[in-house]
Amino acid sequence: MTTDQEEALFDMQLIIDDVLLSQSEILQYLAEDGRFDLNASHNGLYLPISRELAEKLGCSRFCSDPHPAYREGMMGRLRAIEGSADGRAAMQGDLGATERVVEAINMLQATVMAAIINGDLMLD
Numbered sequence: 001m002t003t004d005q006e007e008a009l010f011d012m013q014l015i016i017d018d019v020l021l022s023q024s025e026i027l028q029y030l031a032e033d034g035r036f037d038l039n040a041s042h043n044g045l046y047l048p049i050s051r052e053l054a055e056k057l058g059c060s061r062f063c064s065d066p067h068p069a070y071r072e073g074m075m076g077r078l079r080a081i082e083g084s085a086d087g088r089a090a091m092q093g094d095l096g097a098t099e100r101v102v103e104a105i106n107m108l109q110a111t112v113m114a115a116i117i118n119g120d121l122m123l124d
Contacts, residue, residue: 009053010046011062013116013123014038015109020074026082026101029091035102042106045113060116063123070123077108 021027021038030036037043047062048054054061081087081104089097115121 009048009050011049011064012044013047013060013062014044015112015116016043016074016105017066020071020078023075024078024082026078026087026091027105030098030102030105033098035098036105042113043109045117047116054119058119060119060122061124066123070121074108074112078105081105081108 016027016036016038018038021031021036027036031038047060048057049062051061081101082091084101084104086094086097086100086104090101112121116123
């Protein structure tokens with residue numbers, strides 16, 4: 001008898017994972033404020049587990065521990081958002097700036113998701 005895990009073809013890939021959350025002051029601030037959720041639908045997508053299926057589909061494959069360059073790149077973008085005028089103002093309670101920061105993070109997630117789906121960004 002096989003388990004569901006043995007038969008699974010896809011797994012949920014988080015765009016921003018718990019490692020990035022733990023390293024990003026702006027994400028932690030937004031999470032505490034209820035404006036960022038790791039488990040939100042726009043923060044993840046199902047990717048093929050096997051390299052062969054990913055190649056057939058032309059996308060990246062699921063990776064439980066993305067390549068360090070992925071996290072470095074994501075942290076660079078998150079630090080840029082955090083260090084911007086809006087990022088600094090958001091962390092001081094400016095609601096307008098907070099909305100703009102949330103939108104910037106949503107755009108980052110959407111851009112990365114598109115690159116992963118199109119096979120332009122590999123996670124491993």
